[in-house]
Amino acid sequence: xAHEDGDLYHAALIALLEGVWGDxxxxxxxxAEIARLVADHDLSGAAVLDIGCGAGGVDIALxxxxxAGFVSGVDVEDTVLAHARMRIAEAGLSDRIGLAxxxxxxxxxxxxSFDVVFSKDSIVHIPDKHAxxxxxxxLLKPGGWFIASxxxxxxxxxxxxxxxxYIAAEGLxxxxxxxxxxxxxxxxAGFVEVTTQSRNDWYRVTxxxxxxxxxxxxxxxxxxxxxxxFVDHNIDIWERMIxxxxxxxxxxxxxxxxxxx
Ligand SMILES: C[S@@+](CC[C@H](N)C(=O)[O-])C[C@H]1O[C@@H](n2cnc3c(N)ncnc32)[C@H](O)[C@@H]1O
Numbered sequence: 086x087a088h089e090d091g092d093l094y095h096a097a098l099i100a101l102l103e104g105v106w107g108d109x110x111x112x113x114x115x116x117a118e119i120a121r122l123v124a125d126h127d128l129s130g131a132a133v134l135d136i137g138c139g140a141g142g143v144d145i146a147l148x149x150x151x152x153a154g155f156v157s158g159v160d161v162e163d164t165v166l167a168h169a170r171m172r173i174a175e176a177g178l179s180d181r182i183g184l185a186x187x188x189x190x191x192x193x194x195x196x197x198s199f200d201v202v203f204s205k206d207s208i209v210h211i212p213d214k215h216a217x218x219x220x221x222x223x224l225l226k227p228g229g230w231f232i233a234s235x236x237x238x239x240x241x242x243x244x245x246x247x248x249x250x251y252i253a254a255e256g257l258x259x260x261x262x263x264x265x266x267x268x269x270x271x272x273x274a275g276f277v278e279v280t281t282q283s284r285n286d287w288y289r290v291t292x293x294x295x296x297x298x299x300x301x302x303x304x305x306x307x308x309x310x311x312x313x314x315f316v317d318h319n320i321d322i323w324e325r326m327i328x329x330x331x332x333x334x335x336x337x338x339x340x341x342x343x344x345x346x
Contacts, residue, residue, distance in 0.1 A: 109142020112206035130154040131200040137207020141169030204233040212260030218270040227346020251325040276342030
């Protein structure tokens with residue numbers, strides 16, 4: 086659903102998602118989920134690329150909580166990038182995080198620019214997982230890690246009617262793929278130690294808590310900011326999402342692989 090500013094992630098959607106997921110976040114879990122994704126990887130001083138940086142919260146967490154040396158955040162939309170710049174300035178981290186608008190496709194950085202290629206719930210918008218992983222391989226230094234979370238589908242068949250209805254309700258350009266497709270894309274690019282770890286159990290519980298909050302007193306606060314119809318539209322999305330989380334067809338997943346060297 087493109088909005089008056091022309092972006093899929095328009096100002097009202099950013100306001101609503103930040104209200105549910107926290108300032109700077111357009112995906113669930115906040116800094117705690119970033120920490121689970123980083124796990125025991127040492128990011129101190131690392132040059133990190135963040136694909137689909139959104140509203141900047143991920144990049145702030147990577148620097149502030151994990152000591153990344155410099156994060157280069159890229160995104161395809163102006164509205165999220167303007168918002169991210171504001172959040173990053175607010176956090177006093179403009180000297181540690183650089184943002185760039187990019188076109189979909191190969192990213193405009195020289196080979197071997199990064200120690201870590203990171204992404205949180207954005208690759209769902211990039212249909213060609215094999216091309217993306219090949220580009221991540223090109224951009225990583227030998228020994229570097231690809232570390233991502235993303236919204237996967239439980240299979241590569243036609244989505245069930247419930248899944249199709251959920252995807253249509255989101256109104257975003259989802260190009261979902263299975264964990265097998267992600268692992269194949271990473272392996273074909275040359276990555277080793279490839280793993281995928283479903284976060285479905287965690288998000289089934291968390292999404293219910295989010296929905297309860299959206300239906301509670303928070304609804305009035307959000308309605309004052311973005312209008313009651315838009316809040317109710319998102320409550321409908323969450324209801325549909327919980328159905329497909331319960332079926333295991335919607336699978337938030339952690340994905341990792343190492344470039345040998
Ligand atoms: C669900 S949001 C996640 C944002 C952020 N990573 C977070 O976790 O808060 C997905 C983001 O991916 C961006 N995006 C969509 N297509 C993209 C592409 N081809 N390359 C990079 N980013 C893209 C969107 O504009 C949006 O900001």
